[in-house]
Amino acid sequence: MEQKSADKYFSTVGDGSGLAQTDGLYKEELQLALRNRGMPLEALRYPITPTGLHYLLIHYDIPAVNPERWRLKIAGLVATPLDLTLEEIKKRPRRTIPVTMECAGNGRALFAPRRISQPWLLEAIGTAEWTGTPLRTILQDAGVSADAAEIVFTGLDQGVEGDQIQFYQRSLTVDEAMRDEVLLAYEMNGEPLPPQHGYPLRLVMPGWYGMASVKWLDRIEAVAEPFQGYQMARAYRYSQSPDGPGETVDLIRARALMIPPGIPDFMTRERLVEAGPVTLTGKAWAGRVSVSRVEVSVDGGSTWSEAQLGESASPYAWRTWTFVWNATPGAYTLYVRASDADGNVQPIVQQWNFGGYGNNGVQRVNVIVR
Amino acid sequence: MEQKSADKYFSTVGDGSGLAQTDGLYKEELQLALRNRGMPLEALRYPITPTGLHYLLIHYDIPAVNPERWRLKIAGLVATPLDLTLEEIKKRPRRTIPVTMECAGNGRALFAPRRISQPWLLEAIGTAEWTGTPLRTILQDAGVSADAAEIVFTGLDQGVEGDQIQFYQRSLTVDEAMRDEVLLAYEMNGEPLPPQHGYPLRLVMPGWYGMASVKWLDRIEAVAEPFQGYQMARAYRYSQSPDGPGETVDLIRARALMIPPGIPDFMTRERLVEAGPVTLTGKAWAGRVSVSRVEVSVDGGSTWSEAQLGESASPYAWRTWTFVWNATPGAYTLYVRASDADGNVQPIVQQWNFGGYGNNGVQRVNVIVR
Numbered sequence: 001m002e003q004k005s006a007d008k009y010f011s012t013v014g015d016g017s018g019l020a021q022t023d024g025l026y027k028e029e030l031q032l033a034l035r036n037r038g039m040p041l042e043a044l045r046y047p048i049t050p051t052g053l054h055y056l057l058i059h060y061d062i063p064a065v066n067p068e069r070w071r072l073k074i075a076g077l078v079a080t081p082l083d084l085t086l087e088e089i090k091k092r093p094r095r096t097i098p099v100t101m102e103c104a105g106n107g108r109a110l111f112a113p114r115r116i117s118q119p120w121l122l123e124a125i126g127t128a129e130w131t132g133t134p135l136r137t138i139l140q141d142a143g144v145s146a147d148a149a150e151i152v153f154t155g156l157d158q159g160v161e162g163d164q165i166q167f168y169q170r171s172l173t174v175d176e177a178m179r180d181e182v183l184l185a186y187e188m189n190g191e192p193l194p195p196q197h198g199y200p201l202r203l204v205m206p207g208w209y210g211m212a213s214v215k216w217l218d219r220i221e222a223v224a225e226p227f228q229g230y231q232m233a234r235a236y237r238y239s240q241s242p243d244g245p246g247e248t249v250d251l252i253r254a255r256a257l258m259i260p261p262g263i264p265d266f267m268t269r270e271r272l273v274e275a276g277p278v279t280l281t282g283k284a285w286a287g288r289v290s291v292s293r294v295e296v297s298v299d300g301g302s303t304w305s306e307a308q309l310g311e312s313a314s315p316y317a318w319r320t321w322t323f324v325w326n327a328t329p330g331a332y333t334l335y336v337r338a339s340d341a342d343g344n345v346q347p348i349v350q351q352w353n354f355g356g357y358g359n360n361g362v363q364r365v366n367v368i369v370r
Numbered sequence: 371m372e373q374k375s376a377d378k379y380f381s382t383v384g385d386g387s388g389l390a391q392t393d394g395l396y397k398e399e400l401q402l403a404l405r406n407r408g409m410p411l412e413a414l415r416y417p418i419t420p421t422g423l424h425y426l427l428i429h430y431d432i433p434a435v436n437p438e439r440w441r442l443k444i445a446g447l448v449a450t451p452l453d454l455t456l457e458e459i460k461k462r463p464r465r466t467i468p469v470t471m472e473c474a475g476n477g478r479a480l481f482a483p484r485r486i487s488q489p490w491l492l493e494a495i496g497t498a499e500w501t502g503t504p505l506r507t508i509l510q511d512a513g514v515s516a517d518a519a520e521i522v523f524t525g526l527d528q529g530v531e532g533d534q535i536q537f538y539q540r541s542l543t544v545d546e547a548m549r550d551e552v553l554l555a556y557e558m559n560g561e562p563l564p565p566q567h568g569y570p571l572r573l574v575m576p577g578w579y580g581m582a583s584v585k586w587l588d589r590i591e592a593v594a595e596p597f598q599g600y601q602m603a604r605a606y607r608y609s610q611s612p613d614g615p616g617e618t619v620d621l622i623r624a625r626a627l628m629i630p631p632g633i634p635d636f637m638t639r640e641r642l643v644e645a646g647p648v649t650l651t652g653k654a655w656a657g658r659v660s661v662s663r664v665e666v667s668v669d670g671g672s673t674w675s676e677a678q679l680g681e682s683a684s685p686y687a688w689r690t691w692t693f694v695w696n697a698t699p700g701a702y703t704l705y706v707r708a709s710d711a712d713g714n715v716q717p718i719v720q721q722w723n724f725g726g727y728g729n730n731g732v733q734r735v736n737v738i739v740r
Contacts, residue, residue, distance in 0.1 A: 010640050033404050121404060158633050159633050264529045268381060272530055
């Protein structure tokens with residue numbers, strides 16, 4: 001868990017504020033966009049996202065892991081530290097859960113000013129069937145001390161961020177870590193995890209934004225105090241400034257997305273649609289809360305019509321929505337929004353925050369009907 | 371093969387010249403970068419790219435194909451038009467070839483000025499084991515007429531480009547189409563093609579830039595005259611202006627790429643390396659010509675050292691290169707370049723062209739050694 005501090009080796013992007021004061025994207029943001037793959041929105045048609053289309057956010061490099069030498073270490077405030085091989089983990093109770101995952105930074109590049117980081121628009125999403133063993137049973141076998149406040153998860157991916165040389169690390173309270181649905185996953189969609197999704201083992205934290213689901217797990221450690229690593233104390237906070245502590249980013253906010261109808265213009269990705277009845281469809285999700293309603297607007301948010309809702313594959317997976325639009329010639333901007341069982345309605349415009357997190361402002365789809 | 375012309379429905383990006391006169395990227399370029407996935411360069415460690423890490427360039431949308439209803443049509447100047455199911459194609463002679471594929475636009479965003487389009491840096495690459503049936507045997511069964519000049523391949527992906535509503539279409543001369551190694555592929559890395567790589571069937575044209583390997587094949591047609599569709603006559607030309615006919619873009623040019631050594635800075639992707647012997651390694655390829663030499667420079671191109679070459683999995687697949695660098699503290703820009711058996715040496719800076727194609731100028735990797 002040790003974090004070495006590093007001198008400032010690398011150049012700053014932009015004016016040093018961390019925010020882009022220009023509409024144009026920096027080359028460094030492009031580099032990240034080309035590495036960190038989004039899900040093309042037409043893939044909303046699949047209840048389970050084909051593995052190679054699921055979004056990917058990788059802070060550093062995909063590590064090369066030798067599965068023969070790899071061990072999962074359970075350490076810290078536990079009665080019995082454990083050191084488990086992948087085979088030992090696979091022999092434990094097995095469970096599969098369909099989970100919709102979304103990057104906390106989804107929508108970041110739609111905020112203005114824009115935090116200079118991975119510049120997601122709306123595509124940092126995906127739903128997979130994750131198979132693994134419940135974390136709880138392993139923590140119970142290790143015997144987490146009553147003095148433990150949190151469980152810290154350390155990945156094998158290493159890099160420099162905020163002037164610190166670090167392995168990617170996140171923590172959960174013991175209560176969250178002990179929840180039923182928390183998995184140590186070794187399969188995605190029925191196959192061993194691909195390297196880019198955390199091979200050989202990752203945490204899957206259903207209902208949370210993706211940063212909680214630590215990939216390439218190396219070590220799980222029970223600690224007495226809330227963990228203050230970079231990815232907890234400095235990144236992934238809802239705050240109004242780089243210094244403000246703000247609120248922690250945790251559960252996924254309600255969101256509906258639409259498969260852009262018709263056919264695309266190559267460059268603008270705007271859509272050409274034939275007049276007549278058009279079935280608008282897509283998916284909606286709200287973390288670990290259920291989606292109660294999806295509404296569509298074809299007049300830029302003035303009036304809303306309720307969409308039909310389908311089933312979801314699990315309490316943590318998106319559900320299909322559909323709405324038949326009688327399209328007549330003209331130019332339109334289509335909106336869609338979700339509401340959840342807690343009464344949250346997806347905002348037209350989400351309140352700005354410094355890190356560019358949790359932006360579930362409604363999708364706008366520009367369409368020409370002819 | 372009919373191309374309907376369309377009014378100009380969609381807005382222009384930039385000043386109308388098609389070129390960006392600004393360093394900052396347009397939002398439309400970002401949209402494309404987030405859809406069209408690159409291969410993170412650390413994945414150069416895999417001889418065969420894990421399927422979900424192979425680059426993807428999709429002009430329009432990934433089509434939804436019903437495999438029960440899908441048929442491959444062979445038509446035009448043939449003695450016997452064919453209409454084949456996927457099962458019929460799978461019963462034909464089967465062949466697997468490892469092929470390195472690269473997008474013709476790889477390196478586009480490194481040209482200045484920059485063509486406004488998919489803004490690749492260096493990551494539009496991947497190597498897969500493609501399995502299918504040789505195209506030649508099917509063309510022979512259909513009996514291509516001696517009057518045929520070209521074979522036209524039409525995909526199921528439809529969109530608007532250059533004011534034309536079009537299905538993606540490319541052609542090959544009959545001689546090229548009849549080459550031994552040309553496949554109609556239904557498997558990638560031993561699994562059915564994923565939707566995003568052309569399910570249920572695609573062309574694989576080893577040694578050519580990726581635009582030739584038409585995905586989601588619908589129709590193959592023998593024609594008497596060189597095909598003048600958008601993707602042949604207007605896109606994929608080496609020319610100095612939007613109007614100049616230029617040379618056709620075809621075979622992949624020599625290139626070597628390096629796995630960036632050490633660990634990355636999150637934002638700049640520059641590298642931090644510990645002093646001492648560092649094994650620099652990566653892959654090199656040159657279309658259907660063999661790579662004869664790979665050289666590394668650690669002083670910005672003043673002096674070059676020869677790297678060791680490994681084997682390649684096929685005449686169309688990349689080969690590994692390695693070079694041990696005795697790194698001493700300081701700031702470096704590492705270069706690597708390939709030469710091919712025809713005597714072509716990868717240029718430090720490739721000559722500019724309007725479309726931003728074939729930019730095999732050498733990779734630069736910024737490294738801090740401490």
